[in-house]
Amino acid sequence: MRMEDERKKITEYGKLLKSSGLTNGTSGNLSILDKTLGLVAISPSGMDYEEVTPIDVVITDLDGNIVDGHRKPSSELDLHISIYKTKKDAVSIVHTHSMYCTTFASLHIPLHAVHYLIANTGTDNVPVVDYKTYGTKELAVGVSEAMEKYNAVLMANHGMVCCGTSIKDAINIAQTCEWIAKLQWNCFCIGQPHILSAMQIEDVLEKFTSYGQGGTGSKGYTVG
Numbered sequence: 001m002r003m004e005d006e007r008k009k010i011t012e013y014g015k016l017l018k019s020s021g022l023t024n025g026t027s028g029n030l031s032i033l034d035k036t037l038g039l040v041a042i043s044p045s046g047m048d049y050e051e052v053t054p055i056d057v058v059i060t061d062l063d064g065n066i067v068d069g070h071r072k073p074s075s076e077l078d079l080h081i082s083i084y085k086t087k088k089d090a091v092s093i094v095h096t097h098s099m100y101c102t103t104f105a106s107l108h109i110p111l112h113a114v115h116y117l118i119a120n121t122g123t124d125n126v127p128v129v130d131y132k133t134y135g136t137k138e139l140a141v142g143v144s145e146a147m148e149k150y151n152a153v154l155m156a157n158h159g160m161v162c163c164g165t166s167i168k169d170a171i172n173i174a175q176t177c178e179w180i181a182k183l184q185w186n187c188f189c190i191g192q193p194h195i196l197s198a199m200q201i202e203d204v205l206e207k208f209t210s211y212g213q214g215g216t217g218s219k220g221y222t223v224g
Contacts, residue, residue, distance in 0.1 A: 002068040006032040006041035007054035009167050014049035017096060022174055023049070027097040028159070029074035032167055033084050035091070038062050042080060044071035075135035082137075082144035083163055087151075090163035092170040097159040100181035104128075105154035111177060113196035114184045116204045120176040120223065121162070122151045124201035131156035152177050175223040 001007065010030060017023045017030065026049075031042035043049075044056045058069035062084065064077055074080070080093045104111060111118065111126035118124060129146045132139035132155075143161060146153045152162035152173055160177050164170030187193035 001055065002059050003032075003034060003037070003039060003041045004054065006034065007057040007059075010041055010043055010057045011049075011052050011054055013094075013167050013171055014043055014052055016171065017094070017174075018049045020175065022096045022098045022178060024097075028095050029076050029080070030092070030094045030167065030170070031074075031080045032092045033090065039067060040080060040084065042073050042077060044069075045074050047071070076140075078135070078137050078140040079143055079161065082140035083147055083161070086144040086148055087163050089165060091165050092167035093161065093163045094167075094170040094174045095159060095161040096174055096178070098174070098178040098181075100185055101154060101160035101177050102158070103185065104181050105159060106157050108156055110154065111180050111184060112193070113198075113201050114187055114193045115180060116196060116201065117176055117223065118180050118196075119201050119204040119208060121173055122205070123149070124196065124198045126150065126152045126154055126160075126177055126180070128154045128156050131158065134158060172222055179223050 009032060013030060017028060026046050029043045031040050033040050038061060040060050041057050044058055056071050058071050058073040059067050060073055061067055062081055064081055076095055083093055084090055105128060108128050110128050113124045127146060129142050132142055143153060154160050162170055162173040164173055
């Protein structure tokens with residue numbers, strides 16, 4: 001079985017997406033890129049994460065051709081491939097329909113620096129990309145263009161997508177986005193939150209480089 005380790009991680013972290021409330025049922029998707037092989041392991045289309053096993057995970061090349069696996073790949077395969085071609089440091093992509101991120105995506109309101117932990121995403125905001133029908137090349141192009149500058153974006157009236165240097169990193173960014181979105185929602189319920197400046201978030205990003213015990217590959221807090 002090709003990319004056995006990556007397939008196992010897709011099943012493991014897919015279950016985590018569901019148990020942590022980032023998605024439910026069959027919504028969302030996740031993938032891992034092997035840069036050396038030029039192959040992508042991606043979750044299958046329309047399967048409950050609790051039922052997915054490593055053999056169900058689909059392996060494709062960067063042109064979207066299936067090279068291993070008996071299942072149909074995620075409907076957002078083009079989205080994943082387009083991001084990988086744009087973000088040269090991306091090794092994993094996570095797409096969710098988490099409640100608070102999707103709420104702001106449907107309001108067409110970006111996530112702001114209502115808390116310094118937004119620095120986990122690498123910037124001081126998470127922008128909203130214009131609505132395009134799910135699973136289309138138009139959506140893939142629009143999102144990948146926006147992600148030239150960002151590691152996470154909201155897709156209007158759809159959800160959130162992010163990328164990381166590992167699947168653990170990508171999951172942490174997804175969890176951060178949902179936590180920030182929930183906090184932002186709570187702030188708006190009371191009043192207008194004070195938004196930290198880009199310079200203040202730059203200071204946080206600098207401190208993140210020396211956070212923790214070192215040698216772990218982490219560049220910020222773990223949210224989940």
